[in-house]
Amino acid sequence: MHLFFSPIGKLTLYLDPGTGSMVIQVVLAALLSVGVLVRVFWNKISSWFKPKKTAASADIDPTEIVEADSAQNTPEDGLK
Numbered sequence: 351m352h353l354f355f356s357p358i359g360k361l362t363l364y365l366d367p368g369t370g371s372m373v374i375q376v377v378l379a380a381l382l383s384v385g386v387l388v389r390v391f392w393n394k395i396s397s398w399f400k401p402k403k404t405a406a407s408a409d410i411d412p413t414e415i416v417e418a419d420s421a422q423n424t425p426e427d428g429l430k
Contacts (some may be wrong), residue, residue: 388395
């Protein structure tokens with residue numbers, strides 16, 4: 351490789367100040383992306399540390415609408 355660049359002259363290594371800021375940006379981007387990943391997958395991450403639900407509690411749906419008993423009158427009952 352040295353023979354290829356020998357006509358140019360002596361090669362020196364050079365890092366300008368922009369290189370340092372680029373390295374800082376890459377490190378900050380990596381840290382922020384890890385933070386975003388934790389935020390997006392927080393429920394899955396926290397489920398590793400919570401106890402498992404039992405079969406009985408897993409069957410209960412807190413948003414379920416329970417039908418009224420047949421003893422109560424409904425507007426349709428008057429039409430029959």
